[in-house]
Amino acid sequence: MSDLQYLFLADLHGSEVGVQHTPGGQDLLVQHTDIGQRLARLLQPEAARTMLRGQTVFWRIPHSREVDALLVELTDLFISIRYAHPALVQLELALGDNVEKLAEPAEP
16 A cells, blocks of 8 residues: 555554545544554544545544644553553563574674
8 A cells, every 4th residue: 555645654453554645734544443443533533534545444534733632642641651550561672683693602
């Protein structure tokens, strides 16, 4: 799903999230899945509408000052949860192939 007007942001538990640029600003697009529907309804409970991109249905959320303010508040909330409960929410460090290199003893 690539074109000049669409920017893929992330895959949220199997739900693609991106930004669609429009003449008046931009829309957040969230793939129509269970998780995607929850996010769309959280960000804009009354105005979120669906649209078809290719063969995939997306929730279209016009990016407004209200939506942006809610995104900032949610980000602050998630950070607060992380700091308040460090054992509950852990971030994994992915080292990939470097793990084997770090585990090998250094040559003299």
